[in-house]
Each structure stands twice: as C-alpha cells, then as structure tokens.
Amino acid sequence: MKINRNFDNLVPSYLFAEIASRTAAYVKAHPDNRLIRMGIGDVTLPLPPIAVEALRRGADELGVKETFKGYPEYEGYDFVREAVAGYYRSFGVTVAADEVFISDGAKSDTGNIGDIFGADNTVLVTDPVYPVYVDANIMAGRKIVYAPCLKENDFLAMPDKSLSPDMIYLCSPNNPTGAAYSAEQLRAWVDYANEHDAVILYDAAYEAFITDGSPRSIFAIEGARTCAIEFCSLSKTAGFTGTRCGYTVIPKELVRDGHSLRDLWYRRQATKFNGVSYPVQCAAAAVFSEEGLRQVHENLAYYQENARVISAALDEMGIYYTGGKNSPYIWLECPNGLGSWEFFDLLLNEAQVVGTPGEGFGAQGEGYLRLTSFNSRENTVEAVQRIKKLLSSSV
Incomplete structure (x- = not known):
C-alpha cells in the first residue's frame, strides 16, 4: 500500500494551526491577559x-x-x-x-x-x-x-x-x-x-x-x-x-x-x-430576499466601519496598507523592517492582539500582516489603541 506522497510537499504546519499553537501557548503562560483576536476571518455578529x-x-x-x-x-x-x-x-x-x-x-x-x-x-x-x-x-x-x-x-x-x-x-x-x-x-x-x-x-x-x-x-x-x-x-x-x-x-x-x-x-x-x-x-x-439583503447589509456595514477604524489608525501612524475599503481585511506593512512572524509575536506578546503573518500566505507576504474587521466595535477600537501605544513606544 502506498500513500499520496504529494502530501510530503506540503508546508508541515497549516498557517492557522501555527497561529493557534502560538496563541494557546501565550494564553497558558498569561491566563489573566485579555487577547483581542483579529487574525482568522471568522465573523462575530449573529445570523440575520x-x-x-x-x-x-x-x-x-x-x-x-x-x-x-x-x-x-x-x-x-x-x-x-x-x-x-x-x-x-x-x-x-x-x-x-x-x-x-x-x-x-x-x-x-x-x-x-x-x-x-x-x-x-x-x-x-x-x-x-x-x-x-x-x-x-x-x-x-x-x-x-x-x-x-x-x-x-x-x-x-x-x-x-x-x-x-x-x-x-x-x-x-x-x-x-x-x-x-x-x-x-x-x-x-x-x-x-x-x-x-x-x-x-x-x-x-x-x-x-x-x-x-x-x-x-x-x-x-x-x-x-x-x-x-x-x-x-x-x-x-x-x-x-x-x-x-x-x-x-x-x-x-x-x-x-x-x-x-x-x-x-x-x-x-x-x-x-x-x-x-x-x-x-x-x-x-x-x-x-429583499428583507434578507437589508439585514445582511446592516451586518456588513458594521464590519465596514470596523475596517475604517483600523484604516484611520494606520493612516495616522503612516503605515502602508491595502484593503479596508472593499474588503474586511487590512493588509499592512510591518513597521521598522520587522518580519511577518516577528511582528505577529510582538503584537501577541506586547499588545495582546492576534493578527495573521503575511509570510503564511506566500513568499511575497513576508514583511506584511493581515488584520480583520470581524471583531466587535469595542474590541476593534481597543486593538488599534493598543497597537498605536505599542508602536509609539518602540519608535
């Protein structure tokens, strides 16, 4: 019996599994710290x-x-x-x-x-x-x-x-x-x-x-x-x-x-x-249905406003990014020449914010990090405040 050896060519750890592993390790070591998760693109509002x-x-x-x-x-x-x-x-x-x-x-x-x-x-x-x-x-x-x-x-x-x-x-x-x-x-x-x-x-x-x-x-x-x-x-x-x-x-x-x-x-x-x-x-x-689309657009508008909150903070800090206008994702350039996983770890350990390292999406993603707008408004506002505080103190 032979297995499909093409699996040998896969990256050993799936991106989001690695994020989950690092996040779990941080939570175990710091159980009293509150994380804000802006990495995996899962929604938070209930169904219409x-x-x-x-x-x-x-x-x-x-x-x-x-x-x-x-x-x-x-x-x-x-x-x-x-x-x-x-x-x-x-x-x-x-x-x-x-x-x-x-x-x-x-x-x-x-x-x-x-x-x-x-x-x-x-x-x-x-x-x-x-x-x-x-x-x-x-x-x-x-x-x-x-x-x-x-x-x-x-x-x-x-x-x-x-x-x-x-x-x-x-x-x-x-x-x-x-x-x-x-x-x-x-x-x-x-x-x-x-x-x-x-x-x-x-x-x-x-x-x-x-x-x-x-x-x-x-x-x-x-x-x-x-x-x-x-x-x-x-x-x-x-x-x-x-x-x-x-x-x-x-x-x-x-x-x-x-x-x-x-x-x-x-x-x-x-x-x-x-x-x-x-x-x-x-x-x-x-x-x-007509009513269904109306209800859906209410939820979408909520996430779009979150994206605007994140985008405005990045504009204020002078950080290059794409997305945030036609998308729930904001793709930002890691500051101070940091690598993707370096910036991920910095945000996790110093600001308790979880993002997604760009390197996990391919070689051209190195030096970038993805944030999502799917969290609550309160958490989104707090997350950008934490990021701004962290980066202002590290400049």
Whole structure:
C-alpha cells in the first residue's frame, strides 16, 4: 500500500494551526491577559434574523411526514438556485439557475474543483495567496507557478505573457490583501485566459463588501462565460461560517477538451457530495430576499466601519496598507523592517492582539500582516489603541 506522497510537499504546519499553537501557548503562560483576536476571518455578529427564522421553519418541516425531505439534490434545491440567480440580476449579471451549484462553502469547492481537471495541468496562483489554492493542487501533484503581488502593483498581479497556465486562481476582493480588481484589469485576465485556453477559478467570497463600483462577479466581464468558474460563499456575506453554505457558478458555454465543465462538476458532486441540508438551504434562500439583503447589509456595514477604524489608525501612524475599503481585511506593512512572524509575536506578546503573518500566505507576504474587521466595535477600537501605544513606544 502506498500513500499520496504529494502530501510530503506540503508546508508541515497549516498557517492557522501555527497561529493557534502560538496563541494557546501565550494564553497558558498569561491566563489573566485579555487577547483581542483579529487574525482568522471568522465573523462575530449573529445570523440575520430572517435566516434564523428560515432555519427553524425548515427544521420544523423535517419533523412532519407531509413535508419531510431526505437526501437533497446534489446541485441544490431549485428555490435556492433561483434565489442566487436573482441575486446576480440585482447587480446586472445574468446567470441561469441551472448553472448554480449549492455547496457547503467556497473553501471546499475551490479545493475540490481540481477533481475535474487533469493532474498534468499547470496552475497559476497569485502570491500572497489563500493557502487552499496551493495546498489542494500540491496534493494533486500539479505544477504551480506564481504571479507576484507587490507594493509596486498595488498587490494586484496582472497576466504574464511568458507563462502559459491551464488553471488560474484569482480572488477579488482578495484574501489576504483586500485589494480588488477593476473591470479593466479583469478584462485583461479574461482575454489572457481565452487566448491560452485556460480556466479562471474566480473566488468572489467577499463581493458583498465592494463599495467603489469594482466588478462583483467575473461574469460582469465580456468573454468570461467561456473561460471562468465562479465561487462564492455566505460565510462572510451573511455570517454562515458555522452554518456552511456557498455556491459555484459554471456557465454552459464553458467547454474544455471536448467536455462541458458544468456537466463534469455535476458528475463529481453526484459522486462525492450529498448536498447541503434542507434547513440551511432555506436560510440561504431567505438571505437573498429583499428583507434578507437589508439585514445582511446592516451586518456588513458594521464590519465596514470596523475596517475604517483600523484604516484611520494606520493612516495616522503612516503605515502602508491595502484593503479596508472593499474588503474586511487590512493588509499592512510591518513597521521598522520587522518580519511577518516577528511582528505577529510582538503584537501577541506586547499588545495582546492576534493578527495573521503575511509570510503564511506566500513568499511575497513576508514583511506584511493581515488584520480583520470581524471583531466587535469595542474590541476593534481597543486593538488599534493598543497597537498605536505599542508602536509609539518602540519608535
């Protein structure tokens, strides 16, 4: 018996596991100190009331013989897929309901999508990058090439004509940097993918945070339906991090190697996935109602204000950063030439604030740190005060 030796090529410790380990060690040594956690991008506000009501209603239906439901459809119930299609129409993008696949989240789908692609494909990812894009393809044994995101390009990598990738992972607004592509920049990527017969795997998990008119979907760009798959999630949009629900959109026009990628994904899901529970899908559909979106935007506005609090403090201290406007993430340059883990440890031990070291997102993340706006307002304000005090005393 042999194991998949591609796992030997993974970084030994997953980024967030290492953060948890260091944080736990600090708490054990200093049990009376209060930490403010601004590292992992988990939400803190409760689910919108309309989603909770729909969850209860769905659960109640499962307790009645006449409305009981067993296995859900692999691609999701029609009423949820129609709701997602209607949501796209609300910001001017046409997506058919039968191109929508309901899932347990974008993380799962961005990792699992590789099942429909050959192991000999070359994968392009931006650097810094969400670790799942890299690790899932290392596990599959694919060659990975990197497009550097740097201060010089505002952390928005553009196509490199010297590379010829088959699969291209893009995330906008980006995790971890918070930077968002403009329509013109996305058009360059779409043209590049169509020219190279490549497929863009587009993570739009943070589209609901966009405030400046940047595209909220790759399908807002002409030509994307022949080269792109889009992943989205209710985790950050509606606080479903623990509830687990997202969706993937694969256009019917998207064909490679003589095969419909939509049909291949359906076949994959039918084999390996038994769908999202009925109550959760009821809650998801409720989120996309007029009242649901109103409630969602209230929560989003709360996190966006937190981001403004963090951004204003960094502006005051003269620290370079991206994000904070179209994103719940603030990607800041570590002060005084500190490395990512050095600054992480400094904040943890001297200010009791937990961030995420940029180095954990790739080589180009060294020297940067990610903060999130998902904590409470009180904790966010206190965290920036602690950081300002620490840095003013260390200058």
